[in-house]
Amino acid sequence: MMLLLFLIVSIxxxxxxxxxxxxxxxxxxxxxxxxxxIWFTIFAWANLNSTELTYFTFDSTGxxxxxxxxxxxLPTIYHGFIYTRxxxxxxxxxxxxxxxxxMTFMSGAYMANTMTVLWIFVEATTLAVAVLIYxxxxxxxxxxxxxxxxxxxxxxxxxxxxxxxxxxIYGRGDAPNLSFSxxxxxxxxxxxxxLKIAFVFVLVGFSTKMGLFxxxxxxxxxxxxxPPPISALISTTLMNVxxxxxxxxxxLFSSTSILPFxxxxxxxxxxxxxxxxxxxxxxxxxxxxxLAYSSLENMGLVAIATGVGGAGYYAALLLIxxxxxxxxxxxxxxxxxxxxxxxFKLDECGRYMNLYPAGAMVLLTGMVCILAxxxxxxxxxxxxxxxxxxxxxxxxxxxxxIVLLCFIIYAMSIRIMHITFSGPRIETDLxxxxxxxxxxxxxxxVFFSIVIVMCFYQPPFxxxxxxQSFALLPK
Amino acid sequence: MVNYxxxxxxxxxxxxxxxxxxTTYIKLIGIQGLLLCxxxxxxxxxxxxxxxxxxxxxxxxxxxxxxxYLLTRIIRRSGVTKVHRLAMPGFYLLIFSIFGLLxxxxxxxxxxxxxxxxxxxxIALFTLFTGxxxxxxxxxxxxxxxxxxxxxxxxFMFSLAIGNEMPMMINVGILLDIFVGVLILGFFGxxxxxxxxxxxxLKD
Numbered sequence: 001m002m003l004l005l006f007l008i009v010s011i012x013x014x015x016x017x018x019x020x021x022x023x024x025x026x027x028x029x030x031x032x033x034x035x036x037x038i039w040f041t042i043f044a045w046a047n048l049n050s051t052e053l054t055y056f057t058f059d060s061t062g063x064x065x066x067x068x069x070x071x072x073x074l075p076t077i078y079h080g081f082i083y084t085r086x087x088x089x090x091x092x093x094x095x096x097x098x099x100x101x102x103m104t105f106m107s108g109a110y111m112a113n114t115m116t117v118l119w120i121f122v123e124a125t126t127l128a129v130a131v132l133i134y135x136x137x138x139x140x141x142x143x144x145x146x147x148x149x150x151x152x153x154x155x156x157x158x159x160x161x162x163x164x165x166x167x168x169i170y171g172r173g174d175a176p177n178l179s180f181s182x183x184x185x186x187x188x189x190x191x192x193x194x195l196k197i198a199f200v201f202v203l204v205g206f207s208t209k210m211g212l213f214x215x216x217x218x219x220x221x222x223x224x225x226x227p228p229p230i231s232a233l234i235s236t237t238l239m240n241v242x243x244x245x246x247x248x249x250x251x252l253f254s255s256t257s258i259l260p261f262x263x264x265x266x267x268x269x270x271x272x273x274x275x276x277x278x279x280x281x282x283x284x285x286x287x288x289x290x291l292a293y294s295s296l297e298n299m300g301l302v303a304i305a306t307g308v309g310g311a312g313y314y315a316a317l318l319l320i321x322x323x324x325x326x327x328x329x330x331x332x333x334x335x336x337x338x339x340x341x342x343x344f345k346l347d348e349c350g351r352y353m354n355l356y357p358a359g360a361m362v363l364l365t366g367m368v369c370i371l372a373x374x375x376x377x378x379x380x381x382x383x384x385x386x387x388x389x390x391x392x393x394x395x396x397x398x399x400x401x402i403v404l405l406c407f408i409i410y411a412m413s414i415r416i417m418h419i420t421f422s423g424p425r426i427e428t429d430l431x432x433x434x435x436x437x438x439x440x441x442x443x444x445x446v447f448f449s450i451v452i453v454m455c456f457y458q459p460p461f462x463x464x465x466x467x468q469s470f471a472l473l474p475k
Numbered sequence: 476m477v478n479y480x481x482x483x484x485x486x487x488x489x490x491x492x493x494x495x496x497x498t499t500y501i502k503l504i505g506i507q508g509l510l511l512c513x514x515x516x517x518x519x520x521x522x523x524x525x526x527x528x529x530x531x532x533x534x535x536x537x538x539x540x541x542x543x544y545l546l547t548r549i550i551r552r553s554g555v556t557k558v559h560r561l562a563m564p565g566f567y568l569l570i571f572s573i574f575g576l577l578x579x580x581x582x583x584x585x586x587x588x589x590x591x592x593x594x595x596x597x598i599a600l601f602t603l604f605t606g607x608x609x610x611x612x613x614x615x616x617x618x619x620x621x622x623x624x625x626x627x628x629x630x631f632m633f634s635l636a637i638g639n640e641m642p643m644m645i646n647v648g649i650l651l652d653i654f655v656g657v658l659i660l661g662f663f664g665x666x667x668x669x670x671x672x673x674x675x676x677l678k679d
Contacts, residue, residue, distance in 0.1 A: 118648050119647065120647065120650065121655060123650065126654075127654070142663075142666060145663070146616075146663050149659060149663065150619065150623065152660065152661075153623060153654070153659060154626065157623075157626050157627060157629075160630055160647070160648065161603070161629075161630060161633060164630070164633045164637065165638075166633060167637045168588055168590065168636075168637060191588075193585070193586065194586070194588075197586075214593060335634050388496060401560075
């Protein structure tokens with residue numbers, strides 16, 4: 001019943017925000033929603049592995065990702081308040097109502113224990129994100145939203161075809177729905193060909209959300225124009241939704257003979273994602289697009305880690321969590337950078353350390369964290385992936401991954417160093433640099449601190465939860 | 476009877492490859508909606524009456540009336556009548572389409588399943604192929620929209636194949652219909668310039 005209460009109250013909050021269009025009331029209601037989400041997460045922790053409303057289960061993977069969302073909720077809302085403070089009441093209310101709806105739909109997707117329910121929530125997130133990407137109402141925003149909705153819809157349709165192929169595996173009257181638990185009973189008798197087709201459709205379809213090759217373009221364009229707090233969510237918790245959908249199907253099929261096939265496909269998708277990310281980051285001219293390609297790189301690593309198996313599963317889930325904290329911190333910083341420099345074009349950015357030292361420190365710390373340079377916790381995750389590749393004798397994948405990561409480290413570090421310490425390549429004196437309160441960087445430093453601490457110490461409750469998440473997978 | 480409807484559905488798909496007027500495309504989308512409605516009535520014998528009524532009314536209202544109406548509005552607004560920006564000549568499209576049908580039939584034979592009619596699988600795969608072909612070979616946004624609607628019909632056709640066992644799958648497919656009809660066509664179709672082929676403001 002708690003889940004039902006959470007869903008009803010959240011949708012009610014979203015509706016009230018749109019209905020009253022009052023800025024103060026919107027702020028109160030949005031913060032109330034964040035607190036509700038935190039309370040719901042605590043409830044999910046307390047009721048781990050219990051099922052509610054037939055279609056939802058508080059399983060370890062879902063609770064892990066829900067916890068990440070709950071931790072990001074308040075900072076995202078806070079930075080959203082700053083971003084929208086100049087908007088009129090209507091625009092302000094639509095932004096926050098959509099944000100509340102998006103977080104609610106993502107929570108539903110994390111908890112869904114049935115393929116169709118998961119698909120419905122994923123589809124619903126597209127609706128909410130589309131409104132948020134279109135927030136600035138510019139021609140570019142319209143183009144980005146169109147591309148996002150069109151490619152996501154195609155992806156969703158393809159994912160649904162994958163789900164239908166799962167349905168074909170069932171015999172007449174075998175199961176009334178496609179719940180993961182009921183599917184486990186028939187999976188071993190299923191035709192491997194159907195399973196392979198279903199997996200490929202699900203992987204391609206949900207990679208629109210995960211931001212993985214071949215559907216990665218959808219998120220890159222969205223990042224260029226989306227408000228920075230929304231980019232933070234698209235790059236983290238929304239990508240986690242896509243990962244979860246693929247991971248659930250992977251877990252289901254892992255007991256069948258197609259496990260090696262799935263591993264090969266994931267490693268291939270991961271390597272191609274890394275290649276695309278490295279190629280585009282080397283010629284990046286737009287700061288937010290560069291960060292978007294960095295997300296593609298990290299999702300590529302997650303896919304490789306999952307394909308490696310064994311310790312790779314732990315590495316994949318740890319990377320998902322740490323990437324969420326690091327990338328959201330960097331995107332929050334983009335909001336402040338745009339108010340100081342009034343641009344995201346790399347040629348026009350520069351002298352950030354002089355103009356806004358706190359923000360420059362965020363950029364530098366974030367760069368160390370996201371590039372997996374020690375003491376970043378992501379370093380541990382990548383080290384585990386490399387170890388897994390060595391154990392599996394996958395030397396080609398190992399060498400290719402390391403070489404591509406070197407390109408990415410080079411591409412990102414020279415650009416961030418340039419913004420921080422050098423003058424802009426193209427001088428634009430038309431607008432004076434903005435003044436920002438250094439206090440706005442607190443949330444970013446807190447997240448980076450978590451990522452750095454994780455390099456030395458991973459709390460037992462987190463380790464247990466991650467271990468439970470892949471308990472059903474072969475060791 | 477249902478097999479005739481499915482074959483007629485395949486004929487409309489072939490016609491997509493040879494047509495070059497947008498109004499023809501819209502008529503074909505409407506006809507496909509009507510055919511899917513007929514297929515649903517004949518095929519879904521084991522579904523309860525209320526659910527069948529819901530499915531039939533959805534195909535009639537959304538696929539046959541609302542979607543063609545919205546597409547017509549978009550075309551009238553933009554003043555574009557012909558698909559004159561093809562990435563390849565129409566003749567090659569037709570050849571590709573025939574090959575697509577052949578491959579779909581072979582795939583359907585490989586994917587033979589005791590619970591599904593093979594002809595459904597073949598035509599659904601061909602529908603998916605035609606939708607993809609339309610998106611890849613046409614440059615106008617409006618053609619991409621129509622390509623997506625065809626893919627969506629493929630999804631609906633697949634869901635009909637297991638509809639008797641799992642009516643919920645059709646209902647979820649309908650959700651996708653409404654999503655597309657209202658959001659993509661209703662909102663973006665009227666705001667974007669559908670005659671444009673240059674969505675290139677955002678690039679690296």
